[in-house]
Structures are given as structure tokens and as C-alpha cells.
Amino acid sequence: MPQALMDLFPAALRTVLEKIPIQASDTLEEIRIREQRPLEISYGSRTSFVRADGTLTDDHRASFIPGREECRAFLERVTNHSLYAVEEELRRGFVTVSGGHRIGLAGRTVLEKGSVAYLRDIAGFNVRIARARIGFGSGVLPGLLDFKAKTIRHTLIVSAPQQGKTTLIRDLARCISSGEWNHPSAMGWGGRKVGIVDERSEIAASERGVPTFDLGPRCDVLDACPKAEGIMMMVRSLSPEIIVVDEIGRTEDAAALNEAIHAGVRVLATAHASDLEDVFARPVLSRLAADGVFGSYVLLSRSGGKVLHRIVSAEEAAAEAARRYRSRAGAAPRDAPNVRIRAPDPHAGAGDGHD
Template structure:
């Protein structure tokens, strides 16, 4: 079952209409948006499509199917398995893990406790992300001579393919596609990296915060390389600790076209954990590098890098 259809199967509202959408829309879709009293939107590389009674349309016109606040709350309860408490920690971070492949982002009114998000009420949006598996999308980096054992930081905007690329790198290292296979530990704090097979030598720690995850991996898994997704300002200390432990670290971080203009990226690069910086082109060219910056040099990529 393709990823879009599997995600749609978790959406009781308009499931049949979503499954009946044209294949050309499904194949490029990146997420499905449900917003209170608004048309259902399917967003992807080719822009936004709105669901209608039969098929899709690009025109935001009167009469399109919408989801009322009550139905949206019902959808939220459904993806929580009728138990909000069992997803409490995820909800604090703004999402619900529906299954190993499906993650839904949520919006609403944040409930605060001691300055920390405790949960959400009055859910106003539910966004289902469509994960992709693109075997071979990381080949260009290996063929360009990137030494992942010395660390690599992959930077890009949301939707630019960071997670998909990281997943493929883990698989190639684990399977030994470009040399001897490596023992790889994958810190999958949000349940996205391990949604597809990563090969025989990749061990996945799911739903574990990065700080404790680094320590668990180093003590228990004997990795040569650790991979993790979406580094945040609070992860810098854990990154420095992993670098001092003598393992390669491959990670992603959100940034615009110039990663070094973001303080977080500069701080991460200054830890010494990353010999290589990979900047991605953007959401219109998922997984494709704009440039690769290694020790003392930068390789630019202007043309399509699809592999």
C-alpha cells in the first residue's frame, strides 16, 4: 500500500474521497490539512489541491466540503485511539503518532502549566504528513566523497526532504552500499525515521529524547555512527558529548538557504561534531543538495540531482 493510501485509511472523514484522488496528486502530496470550517487541502510539490465531492480542484470556490469543529474534535479523538492521556507527551510537542508511519500535527489553544505546554484544547487543525521512502536519494552525497564517519549536518527548510535523506543514508551505511557496513544507531524521537526498513546494522531507538538517547546508544549499542533528526537549541550539549565519544554524528536541522545565518546552525557546527555541511535546495526539490561544504571547500549543485 502506498504511503498516501495508508495515511488516508486512518482518516474516517472523507476516507473514500481521499482514496479516490488521482494518482498524480497522491504521488506528489506532502500533507493533508483539516482545518475547522475550511475546505480539506492536499499540499505538495505542485501546490495546493482542494477536495471536492468527486476528485480535486485548485480553485478555492464555494460549496467545497468542510469539516466543522465537532467533526474535527471527533477526528482528533479517533487518531488518539479515544485515549488522549496515552498520547499526552506527543501532544505536548504538537503531534499524535498514529502508527509507525503516520504522524498528525495538531493546532489549537495551548494549555500551559509553569510556562510549559501541558496540552491543547479547542483543536482547530489536524495535519497528516505523508512520509516518503526514496531509496538511493542519498547516493549523491556518498559519490561526492562525504565522509559520514566525521559527521555531517543536513540543513533545509520544512518539506525539503531532510528526514527522507537521513533515512536513506542510514540504510546505505547499514547495508554497506558504499564500502564496509557500519553499526548505526538511529535516534527516532518522533517515530519517523524508523518507519521503513533501515537494513541489518541499524538499531532504532523510538520515541526517546535525544539527550538520554545519545547516552543509551553509546552505552548499549556500540555504534560507529549515530543519526538523529531535527536538532533544537537544547540539543547542543548532547551533540558535544557524542562528538567527544568518538562516533560519527549525522543530523538534520531546520534552516533557510544560508544555514550559517541561523545561530543554531553556527553553534552546532562550532561543536566540532560535523565536518560536512549539506544544504538542501528546498521543498520543490526534495532531497537534492544546493551545496556540500566540506573541510576548506564548497561544492555547488545547480542542476537536478535526482538519482
Template sequence: MQKLDEIWKLMPNDVGKRIKDECVLQHEQIQEIRLRVLRPLFVKTNKNKYFLKDGENDWIVTNRHIKEAVEKLGGYSLYAFEEELKQGYLTVSGGHRVGFCGRAVLEEGRVKTLRQVSSLNIRIAGEITGCAEQWLPYLFENNGLCHTLIVSPPGCGKTTLLRDMIRCLSYGISGKESYNVGVVDERGEIAAMKDGVPQMDIGPCTDVQENCPKAEGMLSLLRSMTPDIIAVDELGKEADFIGVEELLHAGVTLISTVHGNDMGGLQKNAKMQKMLEKMENGRVLFLSKTNGIGTVEEIWDTQGNKRYERGGKPCLLRG
């Protein structure tokens, strides 16, 4: 059963009720809710994706719905979320991510904030306990954990897999020792912290640096918490890679996610290629949605050997 109470609190009452009637009562797992002004309410579940109906006609989202949802999502305090609005997304209680689209207000050529929000995309955070367990053996070489990258296009379950890897390594699951894991949770999606307490199970030996830029957070954790592993979500900015470089020199194991499709695509990205070269004997997991969200397609090592292929035999698996 999905824990969606936080989401219903943040939705206009009639929108929440409509979705509950249509999807929750049908025992579907909601993955995404999209509200667009004067267009039908869209819901994507584990079984289907559809526009909700009001009798014969589509159930139309009005300006009032968007305004009310924006106020509630921002805790009636938009001034407190200017930075998030500028980035175009906000992570709400429970780790669910809300993307905004509207009219950008520019200052000196840069986005200062968003006004007249016209579309909202609410991505429901999924916690699938145990989803990483079968892949952990591929991440070890001579009983040592390798640097690991989880790669996929958006919406394929990178963060969910990363969160469960953190949990497994923190608990010491699969007969492995327990590691001290430092997490830089820039967008609050991994641990979904509330008043300093993680809302997701990330294990007993995990320290979370919340709401902090990745590069600064990684270095801060390195100095302050002596972690065995540092986990971050969605590397992408120049500064992130500089932070990673320092981390790799410090002998801490990195587990991270990045957007991408395949090994060829990663190697075409100069920053990524440089990072892969520095990750000696690292592992790269590629995810897709082929057999549902979180399908592991391939696992490579950074020397260019394929260690696993979906449908094929696992090769070069050493513990």
C-alpha cells in the same frame, strides 16, 4: 504506489474516501492533508495543491470530522498522548506526522495540553529508497565517514534523505563497509517502529532508540550499543547540542538534520556555530525544493569549502 492504508484507517471515512477518489485514483502521491474546521479540505500532492470540491462548492471539514480524526489518530486514548499533544504533534503508525492546532491550556505559564483542536496537518512520510546513494561519496574523506548535517527549511526532505543515508551505511552500499548505526528516533519518523519492528527500511545493522529525548538517547546508545554512527533528526534544543558535544568527544560519527537555509544563517546561530567548529572536517548538505523535494543545493565542509553546487562542477571530491 504509496502505502496509505494506515492513513485511511485514521481518517473519518468520508474524508478518506473523498481524498482517495480525487488523488489516489489520479495516481498522485499525497504529501500533506490539512483539515481545518469549517474550511475546505486541503491536499498537497507531488503534482498539485488544491482544495477538494464537492460538485461546484468546496468540500467543507466540519467539527465532527476533526473530533473523529483526533479520536482515531490518538487510538481513542487521548490520555496516552498528552505529552505529544503538548508538543503539538503526534507520529502515527507508518511514520506519518500529525500536527495539531487548537486552544492551549496553560499551567504555570507552560502549555499543559491542547483542547478544541481546530486544525490538523497530516504529513505523509516518504520513503525514497536510493535517494542518498549519489551523495554518499561526498561524505567520506580518506575513506572515513565525516560528521554530516542535513540542512533545509521544513518540508524539503531532510528526514527522507537521512533515513536513506542510514539504510545505505547500514547495508554498506556503494562499495563502502557496513556500519553499526544507532538511531535516536524521538518522534518515530525515521524508522516508524511498530511493536519493536521498523516499518521503514533502515538496514540490517541499525539499532533504534525510540521515543527518547535526543540528548539522553545519544548517550544511552553510546554506552550500550557501541555504534559507529549515531543518527538523529532535527537538532534544536539546548540539551541536544550538549549531547552532540559529548558524542563528538567520544569519536562516534554524527549524522543529523537541522532547520536552516544556508551556511551564513547557520553560522549566525551561536549553538550551531560552536557545533560546526567541533565537527572537524564535517559535511553540511543544503536541501531545497527547487527541482522537487530533496534537491541538494550545496555541500560544504566545516572548514568553509564548497564541495558541491547544484548546476556547478563537483569540487574537492575525494573518497
């Protein structure tokens, strides 16, 4: 575990976490701290509770239990002793600490006019450890290339949470901006200008505006910027050739993506969905898919601690969507969509026109 992250934990927790066996701490993914409840870690796609002497156990009764003091001190350190300065993050339920590690928060919400204003009485933390995996993207990138335009196709990376979407997109951004296309026909293309809209500060983990992860030489980062606005700002003023965004899913994101695409910018985005069916079931994503926006999809899955990827082109995705549509509509295949890709629910595609 990175030392900077270790320093965030209050002394009592740190002594426990420092004694975790090395094979677990090397593949550590999450540390879950819940006040007055057992300390849990997840590593190499399995989970364990931690005893006070750092050994791992499956029995939660034997686990170390963080108390109120530890949690309070941890919250202070995580928020840099300034809860008032991270109100916006509290409203969204997480803070990102230096190094790009995201800390999810659980507590009591305070409402203002019916929507969440911020969190108080925070008593649960999920520390997600960010790792740069240099070379993670080089296996995927050759499958995304658009040889005619000498760049990448519009790509959506899809997976369930915690499968490595952000890690992949980070390394893809690095490969693209430094020109490591990893394909014989792409030799000599050079790097492309990459613009990253880093709403959650996870991709670049910028500190004072400077990315702490290696993103190659031709990368611009809009840190902590809302995606929709950020995409427009990028297009207007930073002339990116490829825009990278994390976790799209809201209507305004889709509108902004459409703008960018029609401005001649390639898009590399991620979304939460366990498979393509989920993509077509989510209103905004299905609308984008129906418009034929994405040229390829990357599906991530995990088995035995290894991340597997599958690249699906838009045509295959369309076929899959049509198949699904038919199986839903029963024995009425003539109603199958004649558009390239069509959402299973026609109403999902009937949103307000924005392109």
C-alpha cells in the same frame, strides 16, 4: 496514499480523499484538515483545495468543508482512541501514526506554570505523509565519506521544512548500515553499526519497538527518546559507530553531540535552516559549527518537485561564514575570525563550555 493511513480518516473524509486524481495522490505530501474550513492538500510542491467530489480547485469557496464530527472522529482515530496516552505528544504539538506519518495539531493550548501542558479543542490537522525513498541517499553518501577512517564525516543536513531532510537521513542510515557506499574506493567496507535516536518516531516509524521502514541490517533505534538523553544512552550501551538524529537545535543536544563525537562516534544530524547563513545565525548550531564539529554540510532545496542537494565541506562553510562576517563588519576585514569557523556574533559562541 497508503491504505493504513486512509483507514484513519472518518468515512465522510475518506470518500472525498479516495476520489482525488491519481497524479495528485501519488505525490501527496500533506493533507490539511481544518474544522469548518476548506480541505487543502499539497502535492508535488503545489497546493490545492479539494471539492466534495474529489476534484481539485484553486477556489477555496468551492472546497469541501470538514465539520466538527469528522474532526472529532479523526482525532480519536489518530490518537488510537486514547488521548490520555499521547499527552506528551500533544504537548509537543504532533502525533506520529503507524507508518511514520506525522500529524501536526492546532488547537487551544492549556498552560501549566507558564509552559504548554497540552492541547485541547483540537481543530486543525496537518497530515504529513512519510515516504521511504530507497536510493535517495545513494547520490549524497559518496560526498560524505571519510576515506581514512573508512566511515562518514560528521554531517549536518540543512534545509527549510518539507524539503526531504527526514527522508534523506532515513535512506542514508539504510545505506550506511547495509554498506551501500556507492563509491569505488569504498568497496568492501561493509556496513557500519548505526544508532538512531528517533525522538519523533519519524525516521524509523517503529511499531512496538520494531522499525517499519527499511533501515538496513545493522540499525538500532531508540524510539520516542529525547535526543540528548538518547545520544548518551546510545553511546553508553549500544556501541554505535554512527549516530543519527533528527532536528537538533537545543543546547542539550549540542552538549550530547559533543560527548558522542569525543567518544569516537560519527554523527549524522539534520537541522531546520534555509541555508548556511541560517546555520550560523542559530546560537546552538553556530556554536557547533564554530567548534569545527561538522565535517560537511548537505543543503537541500527543491525545484519543480525534485529535491536538489549541495554538499559543502567545513572549509567552504568556514569561508562562507568569514565572508559573511566581513560583509557585516563593513570595511574592517582584520577583525575577521581567525578560527576555522566562527559565528558572526561572537556572543553566540560564548555559551557555557560543555566539551
